[in-house]
Amino acid sequence: MSSTARGGAGTRLVEALGSFALRRRRVVLVGGVLFALLAAGISGNVVERLSSAGFDDPGSESVRTGDTLERRFGVRVPNFVLLVKSKRSIDDPEVAGTGAALAGRLAREPGVDRVESYWTSGPSARRRLRSRDRRAALIQAQLRGDDDAVSALAKKLAPAYEGRWGKAEVGLTGLGPLVAQTEEQVKQDLMKAELIALPLTLLALFFVFRGALAAALPLAIGVLSIAGTMLALRLLSEVTEVSVFAVNLATALGLGLAIDYSLFVVARYRDELAAGLPPPGAILATMRTAGRTILFSAVTVAISLAGLLVFPMYYLRSFAYAGVAVVVIAAIGALVLLPALLAVLGPRLEARRTRRARSPEEGFWHRFATLVMRRPLPVATLAVALLLVLGTPFLHASLAFSDDRNLPESAAARQVSDDIRRDFAVREGGTLFVLSERALRSEIAGYAQRLSRVPGVVAVSSASGSFEDGRRALPAPRGPDRRRFLRGRSTWLAVDSRIEPYSIAGERLARRVEAIRAPFPVSVTGIQARIADTKATMADRLPFALAVIVLTTFIALLAMTGSILAPLKALLLNALSLTAVFGALVFIFQDGHLAWLVGDFTVTDTLNVLNPPLMFCIAFGLSMDYEVFMLSRIKEEYDRTGDNASSVARGLQQTGPIITAAAAVMTIVFLAFASSGVTNVKVIGVGLAIAVVVDATIVRAALVPAFMRLAGRFNWWAPAPLRRLHTRLGLAEGS
Numbered sequence: 001m002s003s004t005a006r007g008g009a010g011t012r013l014v015e016a017l018g019s020f021a022l023r024r025r026r027v028v029l030v031g032g033v034l035f036a037l038l039a040a041g042i043s044g045n046v047v048e049r050l051s052s053a054g055f056d057d058p059g060s061e062s063v064r065t066g067d068t069l070e071r072r073f074g075v076r077v078p079n080f081v082l083l084v085k086s087k088r089s090i091d092d093p094e095v096a097g098t099g100a101a102l103a104g105r106l107a108r109e110p111g112v113d114r115v116e117s118y119w120t121s122g123p124s125a126r127r128r129l130r131s132r133d134r135r136a137a138l139i140q141a142q143l144r145g146d147d148d149a150v151s152a153l154a155k156k157l158a159p160a161y162e163g164r165w166g167k168a169e170v171g172l173t174g175l176g177p178l179v180a181q182t183e184e185q186v187k188q189d190l191m192k193a194e195l196i197a198l199p200l201t202l203l204a205l206f207f208v209f210r211g212a213l214a215a216a217l218p219l220a221i222g223v224l225s226i227a228g229t230m231l232a233l234r235l236l237s238e239v240t241e242v243s244v245f246a247v248n249l250a251t252a253l254g255l256g257l258a259i260d261y262s263l264f265v266v267a268r269y270r271d272e273l274a275a276g277l278p279p280p281g282a283i284l285a286t287m288r289t290a291g292r293t294i295l296f297s298a299v300t301v302a303i304s305l306a307g308l309l310v311f312p313m314y315y316l317r318s319f320a321y322a323g324v325a326v327v328v329i330a331a332i333g334a335l336v337l338l339p340a341l342l343a344v345l346g347p348r349l350e351a352r353r354t355r356r357a358r359s360p361e362e363g364f365w366h367r368f369a370t371l372v373m374r375r376p377l378p379v380a381t382l383a384v385a386l387l388l389v390l391g392t393p394f395l396h397a398s399l400a401f402s403d404d405r406n407l408p409e410s411a412a413a414r415q416v417s418d419d420i421r422r423d424f425a426v427r428e429g430g431t432l433f434v435l436s437e438r439a440l441r442s443e444i445a446g447y448a449q450r451l452s453r454v455p456g457v458v459a460v461s462s463a464s465g466s467f468e469d470g471r472r473a474l475p476a477p478r479g480p481d482r483r484r485f486l487r488g489r490s491t492w493l494a495v496d497s498r499i500e501p502y503s504i505a506g507e508r509l510a511r512r513v514e515a516i517r518a519p520f521p522v523s524v525t526g527i528q529a530r531i532a533d534t535k536a537t538m539a540d541r542l543p544f545a546l547a548v549i550v551l552t553t554f555i556a557l558l559a560m561t562g563s564i565l566a567p568l569k570a571l572l573l574n575a576l577s578l579t580a581v582f583g584a585l586v587f588i589f590q591d592g593h594l595a596w597l598v599g600d601f602t603v604t605d606t607l608n609v610l611n612p613p614l615m616f617c618i619a620f621g622l623s624m625d626y627e628v629f630m631l632s633r634i635k636e637e638y639d640r641t642g643d644n645a646s647s648v649a650r651g652l653q654q655t656g657p658i659i660t661a662a663a664a665v666m667t668i669v670f671l672a673f674a675s676s677g678v679t680n681v682k683v684i685g686v687g688l689a690i691a692v693v694v695d696a697t698i699v700r701a702a703l704v705p706a707f708m709r710l711a712g713r714f715n716w717w718a719p720a721p722l723r724r725l726h727t728r729l730g731l732a733e734g735s
Contacts (some may be wrong), residue, residue, distance in 0.1 A: 057534045372705045436521060507528055
């Protein structure tokens, strides 16, 4: 059926874009090629410009305390760690000489502020810097600058220290080497994912369209979308911090959304050609229908991703930057560049018109929808129960932060961290720091003594000595060693722990340390404290983020459909779909099942606390993408016939094959990125692939027709004042 009716404001906009693309097709195509080349040239080094950090709330007390501690005392968690191993004792003269020489050399390097080692530091440091078997010891350094500067300096220093030194073997870890190796891993994974995704996507599109030319069009828009988003991230990196992990999402989402939008445009264009319209008329008719749908879809997806801006951690905010840029560029490509391509290639695609056009009453999806609508209540009940059962593992979700085990076991810095985790009593990076700016020196010893009794604490070092299990283990330091703990009335204490710093237990340790009664005002910093504060911030901001996403999405769907119930139904079904996704992530990555299927990773019995809100915003947006495509076609049929059951069945038949194809392509793209060696990226890829599959099958094929059959004519109901406003504002498709 040709759709020639004039539409509302959104329809007029996309029709104007289509008309412009028709008139200026060569200008548009040349502009698109030049833009892609410019974007590729400028953004070629985008990964090097981005950061692997951004997980902390910069306004939290622990971050502020850490900044004060570093500014006043020059103390921070060591970020460059040398593990010196030998078959001999670390006290062997040759090994000890090597260790002392390495520590001295490192201390003289530009950008290195402070070095501690087993061989050159005081007694309290020596105890925690040696392994249990005394065949390995640590040299810990503080590299100056932010995470990006630390990573760059670590890359520069690594070749000069890593490797064989006489009778000792030296390995590197710490934040600097870990960040550097994460960036390199992300770059390698990105190339691998693109090599997997692009040919498989082209093959899938070929089977969908039964032609190489039609298959190449969506892929071309996808490549343009990726290039444009890389350019956006590169420019954003000049004015704000951007996470390197956003690159993987930008590539996957850019390819997936661009192909989704292009699939709907090309499919609708072919339908209009088959209905007898000439290519120019078919393009304009496509813009009035599929184009309007893409516009509303882009708005809803962008709204969902923009919800991540509520959080102060730039790791999450970066995904909002990347996601919104992807949506905008993919939509522009589908609404401007693709019509120009269709105008140029129209006669070649028109040759496919000779195939027999299938009636909307024919086909698998029409029969399936009709079958579902004969027993809507049992089908809906069974589908809802299935999704809730799939979601039950999330009830025992354990949320923490990712540590070095986010990298694959083959990563050198990860291997060194594993050795330290296994062989040392104190965890590298596991020190908590307590800072007081109004300390009573006479009370420091008693306070340190109480801190040393906290379960999990190995030792507490302070200006009044070192304490273990409530007893003084070492006397108060003298001279420079004592002065480094004191600045006027300010002092700090180091709380060493055997507990994994990035674990739930580490977070609890930080809260226990904060709860110990202090005789003067104190604040706590360190990895564990920063994690605890970040989780508290997320708990505070999450309800607001959800409210913003739900409310604005409801308004966008209301504007598209003019209905109250349709947006509510969409929100409810998407929530059910996400329940199953979160349950699957816990089952796979926290509980450790199906590693053979999704690729090897290290089970830490936790999920990264930042992933659920991230997954919610992305998966929610993608679900709304399919919801908008399906609802728009059903509403189009309902406006034409007024028959609820028939419009649902016909709408599902007209969109089912395309949604299935789009979901298949999107799944291929996400699974390609799930091949990443970085566990966080793997989680996102697997989770989004599951979300797409669940949404395109259980939700769209079963729940949507069942719910719409049960709702009947109330699907499109709205109060009379709202209907009049909807028409007056030009939002109704036929207004």
